[in-house]
Amino acid sequence: MKDLPDEELFTAGHTACPGCGCPIMVRAAMKIFGPNTVCYFPANCLLVFGATYPQDAFKVPYLHVLFENSAVCASGIKRGLKKLGKGDVNVVAFAGDGGTADIGIQALSGAAERNEDIIYICYDNEAYMNTGIQRSGSTPHGAWTTTTPVGKKIAGKELYKKDVPRIMIAHDVPYVATASIGHPADMLRKLEKARDLKGFRYLQIFAPCPTGWRFDTAKTVQLAKMAVDCGLWTLYEAEDGKVTINKKPKMTPVKDYVKLQGRFRHMTDEQIDSLQEWANKKWERDSAMVIE
Amino acid sequence: MYEVRFHGRGGQGAVMAAQALASAAHIEGNYGVAFPFFGAERRGAPVLAFTRVDKDRIYTKTQIYEPDYVVILDDRLIELVNVAQGLKEIAVAVVNSQKKPEELDLGIPIKTGVVDATSVALEVLGAPITNSSILGAFAKTTGEVKIESIEGGIRDIFGHRIGEELGEKNAKAARAAYEKTEVGTCRGERKMEVKKQWLPTYKELPLGAATRPMQTDAGLVGPGSFIDNKTGSWRTFKPVYDKDKCNMCRFCWFYCPEGCIYDKKEEMVFDFDYCKGCGICANECPKEAIEMVRD
Numbered sequence: 001m002k003d004l005p006d007e008e009l010f011t012a013g014h015t016a017c018p019g020c021g022c023p024i025m026v027r028a029a030m031k032i033f034g035p036n037t038v039c040y041f042p043a044n045c046l047l048v049f050g051a052t053y054p055q056d057a058f059k060v061p062y063l064h065v066l067f068e069n070s071a072v073c074a075s076g077i078k079r080g081l082k083k084l085g086k087g088d089v090n091v092v093a094f095a096g097d098g099g100t101a102d103i104g105i106q107a108l109s110g111a112a113e114r115n116e117d118i119i120y121i122c123y124d125n126e127a128y129m130n131t132g133i134q135r136s137g138s139t140p141h142g143a144w145t146t147t148t149p150v151g152k153k154i155a156g157k158e159l160y161k162k163d164v165p166r167i168m169i170a171h172d173v174p175y176v177a178t179a180s181i182g183h184p185a186d187m188l189r190k191l192e193k194a195r196d197l198k199g200f201r202y203l204q205i206f207a208p209c210p211t212g213w214r215f216d217t218a219k220t221v222q223l224a225k226m227a228v229d230c231g232l233w234t235l236y237e238a239e240d241g242k243v244t245i246n247k248k249p250k251m252t253p254v255k256d257y258v259k260l261q262g263r264f265r266h267m268t269d270e271q272i273d274s275l276q277e278w279a280n281k282k283w284e285r286d287s288a289m290v291i292e
Numbered sequence: 293m294y295e296v297r298f299h300g301r302g303g304q305g306a307v308m309a310a311q312a313l314a315s316a317a318h319i320e321g322n323y324g325v326a327f328p329f330f331g332a333e334r335r336g337a338p339v340l341a342f343t344r345v346d347k348d349r350i351y352t353k354t355q356i357y358e359p360d361y362v363v364i365l366d367d368r369l370i371e372l373v374n375v376a377q378g379l380k381e382i383a384v385a386v387v388n389s390q391k392k393p394e395e396l397d398l399g400i401p402i403k404t405g406v407v408d409a410t411s412v413a414l415e416v417l418g419a420p421i422t423n424s425s426i427l428g429a430f431a432k433t434t435g436e437v438k439i440e441s442i443e444g445g446i447r448d449i450f451g452h453r454i455g456e457e458l459g460e461k462n463a464k465a466a467r468a469a470y471e472k473t474e475v476g477t478c479r480g481e482r483k484m485e486v487k488k489q490w491l492p493t494y495k496e497l498p499l500g501a502a503t504r505p506m507q508t509d510a511g512l513v514g515p516g517s518f519i520d521n522k523t524g525s526w527r528t529f530k531p532v533y534d535k536d537k538c539n540m541c542r543f544c545w546f547y548c549p550e551g552c553i554y555d556k557k558e559e560m561v562f563d564f565d566y567c568k569g570c571g572i573c574a575n576e577c578p579k580e581a582i583e584m585v586r587d
């Protein structure tokens with residue numbers, strides 16, 4: 001962190017909500033990738049708060065096409081640049097969890113299968129935030145969203161969070177990693193590694209959303225750390241399929257994490273138990289990926 | 293019929309206030325509709341909401357251009373947006389401000405009710421959410437609707453959205469603000485400059501790129517031009533920094549979503565042109581060298 005450049009390639013003046021986790025990640029990522037980078041965005045919050053034509057927070061070329069096809073467009077741009085003899089340019093797609101886990105997964109899977117030479121970053125705020133908080137495949141069990149409302153029969157999302165990083169590992173790509181804005185050193189190292197490798201690189205970075213999760217804007221980073229501590233988000237990386245766990249979760253009670261967020265306010269002890277059980281299983285599954 | 297325009301910031305609940313006012317009107321046997329202005333606005337950015345009330349059924353579906361009442365949830369908006377737009381001399385304003393009506397300049401001298409709704413909200417609700425308090429001031433200033441109906445409207449709309457208990461608390465906030473509202477006449481000297489838009493012809497656009505960094509009549513455009521957009525006015529709280537406690541770990545610099553904390557080698561410097569007051573720096577500082585105080 002001490003060595004990061006002061007220059008901001010993602011400037012102040014962007015219009016993210018106060019306390020948004022996403023720009024923390026984007027600022028850091030742009031410092032690592034440097035000016036020799038082009039970015040691609042599907043529809044998401046970052047696209048809207050990072051640029052409203054003709055104003056723009058990115059100091060590098062920036063493209064916006066469609067919600068479904070971040071990975072496709074990034075692939076095409078990279079191939080084009082290679083033909084022009086500019087193969088050294090980093091091509092990065094920044095997509096939300098909705099644009100990754102649900103609507104963009106087909107394009108993502110295709111690009112991964114072809115081992116396109118791009119970096120794909122999913123910032124995971126666990127719902128479709130830009131359009132006003134609808135559930136995505138990445139929304140955790142129990143969370144309130146406008147499409148998983150709290151009623152008498154059903155309270156919050158019934159299903160569990162989709163494990164996209166593991167789906168990506170199954171594609172046998174050079175690099176897959178999970179990171180969190182609450183663990184800067186780990187995140188920066190992974191961004192660096194992603195920058196320096198070739199082929200398809202996938203990063204999923206956990207970035208809390210005070211507006212959608214309903215918590216005090218000062219607690220964004222604290223909650224990101226707590227999610228890792230309680231095992232709801234594991235930090236690991238897979239290089240050519242070989243998995244390393246970067247931080248063993250302390251397995252603190254999920255309840256402590258849940259308690260601080262309005263989106264979980266309605267949860268009964270039973271629901272919290274189910275979420276806890278899921279966290280335990282997740283750790284079993286994640287740690288089992290490591291082959292000694 | 294009367295028409296109301298609410299000026300708020302995304303997240304302040306201007307829309308809920310507009311709805312609660314419509315509900316209050318309904319309690320008194322009137323018809324009421326409330327609706328937001330649709331845009332890509334985030335939390336903290338200026339937004340609009342509207343309420344239209346009539347004795348008879350309302351068939352008008354348009355936005356409100358010449359409101360009878362204008363409600364301003366945050367007096368710093370007066371500097372940013374033209375709150376006087378479409379107002380007639382007989383219009384009435386309701387403002388959340390620590391100032392007196394005579395000290396406010398809305399760009400048109402009209403009857404103005406003022407209450408420090410932020411303080412009321414902090415006191416009654418424990419959070420600077422002013423959308424319920426301001427409705428108390430609306431009842432007091434305009435006399436269009438009884439405070440009891442406002443309380444009812446808040447219980448209805450807020451109660452439904454955030455639970456009965458919080459609904460009741462918000463009704464209390466409205467009542468407290470009602471008692472504290474001061475009515476007078478504001479000044480009308482301000483001339484708002486209409487922000488120019490950059491509307492180039494296709495010939496003026498650079499080939500092969502949407503925009504390059506350029507200075508235009510409408511300000512900077514293109515890559516990096518958001519630096520022109522000062523977001524500092526979004527703040528309710530601001531960080532106060534104690535240099536002596538700081539160990540220059542740079543965590544605040546790293547975690548600041550705006551990137552508006554600068555490392556000046558001997559000390560950290562906070563840029564209040566952009567700071568939105570989220571409080572992450574204070575929360576994460578390992579030396580407790582940063583404290584958030586009311587701005």
Ligand SMILES: Cc1ncc(C[n+]2csc(CCOP(=O)(O)OP(=O)(O)O)c2C)c(N)n1
Binds near residue numbers: 125
């Ligand atoms: C095909 C299509 N469907 C729907 C939309 C509307 N839309 C724009 S952004 C968005 C939500 C994006 O969610 P996510 O990818 O999680 O990013 P976030 O907003 O949370 O940052 C939606 C539904 C769209 N632009 N295109």
Ligand SMILES: [Mg+2]
Binds near residue numbers: 096097098124125128
């Ligand atoms: Mg999302």
